[in-house]
Amino acid sequence: MKHAYSLALWCMLTAALAGLYRLADHAPSASADGDRPLVLLTEDGPRTMTMAEYLPFALAAEMPVSFGDEALKAQAVAIRTLALAGPRHPDADLCADAGCCVAWLDEPALRRRWGADYEANIAVLRRAVATTDGEYLAYAGEPIQAAFHAASLGRTEDSGALWASLPYLVSVSSPETARDAPELVSSVTVAADELALALDLDTDAPPEMWVEQLVPDGAGRVDRAVIAGKEYAGRDLRGLFGLRSTAFDLAWDGEAFVFTVSGYGHGVGMSQYGARAFAAQGMDYEQILAHYYPGTELVSPAGQSASGWPTKNISTPAVAASRPASSNSSTVAKAMFLPWRTTLARAVMYSPPAGRR
């Protein structure tokens, strides 16, 4: 009898100790994001963390906290989806380079940026992540290439205009206007001789005759331009002159050529300013995502174990990141703007789907 009592006590003790051990070091996560490991390639090399640890800091780097809860939730789902659609690097799910995968900032960097607002801001972002715990967008059962960009000012771009055509990355309306974001209309001024040099022009015509034609694509962006008898892809001009998007006009103003550019980014997928505008109109994040990624399904592994996640082996070779030339976002534009807008500046570059390479 005494023996049985000691055994019971021992069992209770070990159970309690095991519980403490779990709490201290191996706390079981109550969230799907907490159960999903993620390898992030940073400047200091690969870092292993959970999706729950990763997302608030990627969200912080991608969207201003002021954009509102529903826009932030939509953005959190889009980033989570991109992370799940990888791996995008041989030894990592994705990298922290805004020019390649998704922007990400560590805590010290965010503390420097936000100062006394750090705790309040990060709490808002953690909430956006937690309330969408584990949710991702799927098409035909697979996480989608949830591309996003800063702003479209009217219509988003069809993925087929830049990469391969994906059924859920088609041109849709986007509510943001120049009035919502006056800073999203920008201009780049180029002297005639600089333009001639950059485009390798050979013409005796006066500059006011050089711009012959700007041919729009289905979303109203410049598909190609004919300048002094030569033809250029809109995305090549964007890369060459550091334009913020391919939605531009080009004119001679009497002294120089002026590109007047609308929006920011490649224009494919969700517009971040559009998400903010939709949220301000009362749309929730599910409606926002359904608008920008038509035909997709919002999947929630919440309540399931880690096995509820789509799994990818990150040791498999990554898709070569042969990004379109236009995605070499402009260092000129980047240098001109505030840090958060810098991260908005470059479109989210996702590798073009395999079929296109």
Ligand SMILES: [Zn+2]
């Ligand atoms: Zn990357």
